[in-house]
Amino acid sequence: MRSAPQPVPRAPEPVVAGTREIEVTPCPNGPLLVRGADAVRDADGRAHQVTRPVVAVCACDKSQRLPWCDGTHKVIPRK
Numbered sequence: 001m002r003s004a005p006q007p008v009p010r011a012p013e014p015v016v017a018g019t020r021e022i023e024v025t026p027c028p029n030g031p032l033l034v035r036g037a038d039a040v041r042d043a044d045g046r047a048h049q050v051t052r053p054v055v056a057v058c059a060c061d062k063s064q065r066l067p068w069c070d071g072t073h074k075v076i077p078r079k
């Protein structure tokens with residue numbers, strides 16, 4: 001049985017860091033897609049270098065590779 005589609009959150013305004021624009025796009029029931037960042041800080045304040053144009057940051061806090069999404073959000077029950 002399929003559940004009702006979840007509303008798609010509105011994308012926040014891009015954040016401008018220095019002269020660069022960083023875009024964060026929330027995926028419904030999934031990660032945050034971050035474009036244009038040099039680093040992402042985890043909950044403990046540690047910086048993780050970004051080496052790709054787009055990275056998926058875990059928003060469910062269940063990933064085994066925090067702060068990155070490892071797909072675990074796909075197997076955890078939705079509320």
Ligand code: FES
Nearest residue numbers: 058059060069073
């Ligand atoms: S959002 Fe994908 S594992 Fe958390």
